[in-house]
Amino acid sequence: MDSQPDPRAVPGAAPPLRVAVAGLGFGEQVHLPALAACALTEPVALWHPRSERLEQACAASGLPGFNDFGALLAEPSIDALVIATPPGPRFDLAKTAIAAGKHLLLEKPVALNAEQVQELQRLALGAGVCVGVDFEYRAVPLFQQLAGLLHQGAIGTPWLVKLDWLMGSRADARRPWSWYSQRSEGGGVLGALGTHAFDTLHWLVGPSRALSATCSTAIAERPLGSAKDPGTGAGLAMAPVDAEDIALVQLELESASGQSVPAQVSLASVARPGRGYWIEIYGSEGSLVLGSSNQSDYVHGFQLWQARAGEGLQLVEPDPQLAFERTWVDGRVAPVQRILHGWATAVRAGAPLVPGLSEAVLSQACCDLALRSAKDGQRLRP
Numbered sequence: 001m002d003s004q005p006d007p008r009a010v011p012g013a014a015p016p017l018r019v020a021v022a023g024l025g026f027g028e029q030v031h032l033p034a035l036a037a038c039a040l041t042e043p044v045a046l047w048h049p050r051s052e053r054l055e056q057a058c059a060a061s062g063l064p065g066f067n068d069f070g071a072l073l074a075e076p077s078i079d080a081l082v083i084a085t086p087p088g089p090r091f092d093l094a095k096t097a098i099a100a101g102k103h104l105l106l107e108k109p110v111a112l113n114a115e116q117v118q119e120l121q122r123l124a125l126g127a128g129v130c131v132g133v134d135f136e137y138r139a140v141p142l143f144q145q146l147a148g149l150l151h152q153g154a155i156g157t158p159w160l161v162k163l164d165w166l167m168g169s170r171a172d173a174r175r176p177w178s179w180y181s182q183r184s185e186g187g188g189v190l191g192a193l194g195t196h197a198f199d200t201l202h203w204l205v206g207p208s209r210a211l212s213a214t215c216s217t218a219i220a221e222r223p224l225g226s227a228k229d230p231g232t233g234a235g236l237a238m239a240p241v242d243a244e245d246i247a248l249v250q251l252e253l254e255s256a257s258g259q260s261v262p263a264q265v266s267l268a269s270v271a272r273p274g275r276g277y278w279i280e281i282y283g284s285e286g287s288l289v290l291g292s293s294n295q296s297d298y299v300h301g302f303q304l305w306q307a308r309a310g311e312g313l314q315l316v317e318p319d320p321q322l323a324f325e326r327t328w329v330d331g332r333v334a335p336v337q338r339i340l341h342g343w344a345t346a347v348r349a350g351a352p353l354v355p356g357l358s359e360a361v362l363s364q365a366c367c368d369l370a371l372r373s374a375k376d377g378q379r380l381r382p
Contacts, residue, residue: 020045027084034337040344073100087186121357132343139338141322156285161263171272177222188243198366213370215244299331
């Protein structure tokens with residue numbers, strides 16, 4: 001929990017994990033404040049390949065910066081890295097950092113395919129470094145409460161799962177083309193949302209045993225650069241989009257008892273205005289529903305309902321023992337801080353970490369198979 005004493009203020013306590021942040025989008029917005037707030041970590045440096053962008057972030061944070069990744073890894077005062085770059089370069093950066101003996105926390109998708117994630121897992125085991133993955137929904141209080149209720153048998157035997165994650169963040173065709181538009185760079189809704197969705201299902205119910213999928217690209221081209229006319233995007237060259245912005249996936253999950261549980265996952269980044277995130281789990285003794293229509297972040301706005309056999313849905317009061325110690329304007333910071341605390345604890349103990357690369361392999365395999373299934377029209381098994 002977040003109420004752990006700050007080792008920086010406790011005489012004789014182990015020093016905090018000194019962490020550099022590679023990537024200055026989500027890394028600067030979320031990981032930097034989370035690292036500073038976490039009792040067991042301290043942000044000490046930044047990395048970005050573009051000097052101008054790096055200088056801006058260093059001026060804002062007061063931290064030293066590197067645009068030479070080798071020089072960053074050679075710095076003995078850095079114990080670990082958060083790699084929050086776009087997916088394309090993440091595998092090579094992580095592989096190089098593992099070889100240098102640095103502990104890692106990786107954003108998702110961890111790599112471009114499951115084989116690359118398995119390679120990182122093998123290298124990390126050989127190097128004796130701890131690699132965590134930022135599956136932060138596992139650290140959101142109401143998701144943890146949902147997991148606890150399922151573990152306690154609140155709905156009996158799970159029979160059916162339905163997960164809708166319908167967002168409008170890319171519904172505006174004027175939004176510029178970027179790596180997100182490219183399948184070869186890890187773009188698309190499966191990498192952005194599917195990695196989390198599949199990991200959440202594996203955590204709450206059990207691993208995927210088979211799946212089939214349909215994927216499509218609703219917005220087939222996007223403008224390059226900033227629009228001369230912001231209202232229309234007129235005068236801009238257009239670039240093709242080959243990454244999916246809609247994915248419908250049917251899965252067969254295996255519960256802890258070995259029973260097959262069908263699951264339906266609907267993902268979209270072009271659903272205007274979008275329903276948000278909703279997961280419904282139906283069982284022999286009732287159902288649980290968790291959801292939020294808030295598209296700004298993934299903490300604020302969530303509510304949990306439970307229906308027992310023969311009764312309607314009733315709102316479940318949040319468990320105060322799972323609550324975050326602090327409420328952030330950007331709700332993403334708190335669960336990332338909780339993930340960072342678990343990661344730093346595992347590094348100190350030399351212990352395996354969940355969520356880690358094992359969980360990332362399973363999640364990425366589902367993304368890979370969904371793309372294959374959508375292309376070939378087949379039901380596939382991991």
